[in-house]
Each structure stands twice: as structure tokens, then as C-alpha cells.
Amino acid sequence: MYETVLFDIDDTLCTYRRTAAAVLDEAFGTVGVEPYFEASAYHDRYAEFVDDTEDIDDLRRECFAAISADAGRDPDLGRAVADAFAAARDHSNVKPLPGAxxxxEALSRDHRVGVVTNGAPAMQRAKLRGLGLADAFETVVHAGYDARAKPHPEPFERALAALDTPAESAIHVGNSLSSDVAGAHAAGVASAWLDAGTTPDPTPTYTLGSMADLTRPPWRSY
Structure with a gap:
């Protein structure tokens, strides 16, 4: 039914061995201050700095500086925390989700395969290297950098153009309803949602219990 499969990376192909919250706590300790913001503040403000920074380290430094200023702290303290965070966070230190x-491997035998991921290119390439998947995909679109961030349809359209695939012949695999499922559907692409234990809205085309389900694709009859 589909000739092309696109994948998300984070919490679809892999997860970190250590959470961002744990690394941030370590970074505060390294700098010698009590924690004064949570990792969620960084994630919530990440998108504000994408267009005006050169790479993920620069983005994190400016984001942490802005959060610090809003908390009444010296922005340079935030930059120091960001540097400590970067030193503690090994972006190749990821582990694959079961079955990913x-x-x-199974899908690449008879499908074209690509990636559409929200994330900085250097960071996401390091994750793929850490997973042993650096050369597994025919195209990788870094949404938010190469194109608009998911759920905008542009990154999906860019991947489809690179693979010379019409939207109706592609399916996107991801864990996020708001960015993966909604974004794929906005581009006219079907979706396979990795069930995160929430009520699906929007409704995905397929729901996966685990990535292992894709070794026998649910859109095929056997």
C-alpha cells in the first residue's frame, strides 16, 4: 500500500539513557547553584531560538540565558549552566526503542525510507550514529532547520520530494499526535502512531503497540 516510510527519531527510534531533567540537575550542581528552572522551561521555549542561533549548543546557551533573566538571574549564569549541560549530555548516548x-531493517528491504525529525542537525545526526543508523535512510529532513517545524506540512513535503514519492504512497511513523500525526495528515501522508498511552486525537491511520509491530507492517496482509 505504501512505497515510502518516514520516521521520527526521538521517542520513536530511540530514547535517552538519561533524561534531560537528570542532566540539568547535574549541570546546576557542576555550576554550584541550586536548580532554579526545570527542563520543561527549556523545552517550552526551544522554538523561540531556532532561527537566530547557529547550532544546538548556541541555542541552548541563549535559551538558558533568557530563562535566567526572566527568573531574575544573571544571563551569563544561564550560559554556564548550558555549557555544563552540554558537557554532561552525550547525544550519542541513546538506546533504541524495542523493535526499532x-x-x-525490515522496512528498508522493500520500501524507501527517510526521516522527518524536529531537532538540530548535529544533534540528530549524532543520535542516528549512536543507533548505528547513520546510513540507513535515503533522506533526513531536520524540521525547524531545513524546513518549518512539524506539524507544518513542509518538512514532510521536502522528504517526499527528495524520495520522488507522492503523498498518498507514504506513511510517517512517530510518537507525537500533535507533531507527527497532525503534521503527516496535513501533508496528505498516512500515519502510524506509536501508542503513548493517551487518547489519540487526531486519529492516526494505524496504532502501534511497539516498534516491533513494523517488522510485519500493519498495512500489509500476510
């Missing part, structure tokens, strides 16, 4: 590597 087998799914990519």
Missing part, C-alpha cells in the same frame, strides 16, 4: 532497529 529491526523495523528499519
Amino acid at each position: 532497529l529491526e523495523a528499519v
Whole structure:
């Protein structure tokens, strides 16, 4: 039914061995201050700095500086925390979700495969290297950098153009209803949602219990 499969990376192909919250706590300790913001503040404000920074380290430094200023702290303290965070966060220190590597291998035998991910190119490339998937995909679109961030349809359209695939012949695999499912549907692409234990809205085309489900694609009859 589909000739092309697109994948998200974070919490679809892989997860961190250590959470951002744990690394941030370590960074505060390294700098020698009590924690004064949570990792969620960084994630909530991430998009504000994408267009005006050169890479993920620069983005994080400016984001932490702005959060610090809003908290009445010296912005340079935030930059120091960001540097400590970067030193503690090894972006290749990821582990695959169960069944993810087998799914990519199985699908790549008779599908074209690509990636559409929200994330800085250097950071996401490091994750793929850490997973042993650096050369597994025919195209990788870094949404928010190469194109508008998901759920905008542009990154999906860019991947489809690179693979010379019409939207109706593609399916996108991801864990986020708001960015992966909604974004794929906005581009006219079907979706396979990795069930996160929430009520699906919007409704995905397929729901996966785990990535292992893709070793026998649910859109095929056997």
C-alpha cells in the first residue's frame, strides 16, 4: 500500500539513557547553584531560538540565558549552566526503542525510507550514529532547520520530494499526535502512531503497540 516510510527519531527510534531533567540537575550542581528552572522551561521555549542561533549548543546557551533573566538571574549564569549541560549530555548516548532497529531493517528491504525529525542537525545526526543508523535512510529532513517545524506540512513535503514519492504512497511513523500525526495528515501522508498511552486525537491511520509491530507492517496482509 505504501512505497515510502518516514520516521521520527526521538521517542520513536530511540530514547535517552538519561533524561534531560537528570542532566540539568547535574549541570546546576557542576555550576554550584541550586536548580532554579526545570527542563520543561527549556523545552517550552526551544522554538523561540531556532532561527537566530547557529547550532544546538548556541541555542541552548541563549535559551538558558533568557530563562535566567526572566527568573531574575544573571544571563551569563544561564550560559554556564548550558555549557555544563552540554558537557554532561552525550547525544550519542541513546538506546533504541524495542523493535526499532529491526523495523528499519525490515522496512528498508522493500520500501524507501527517510526521516522527518524536529531537532538540530548535529544533534540528530549524532543520535542516528549512536543507533548505528547513520546510513540507513535515503533522506533526513531536520524540521525547524531545513524546513518549518512539524506539524507544518513542509518538512514532510521536502522528504517526499527528495524520495520522488507522492503523498498518498507514504506513511510517517512517530510518537507525537500533535507533531507527527497532525503534521503527516496535513501533508496528505498516512500515519502510524506509536501508542503513548493517551487518547489519540487526531486519529492516526494505524496504532502501534511497539516498534516491533513494523517488522510485519500493519498495512500489509500476510
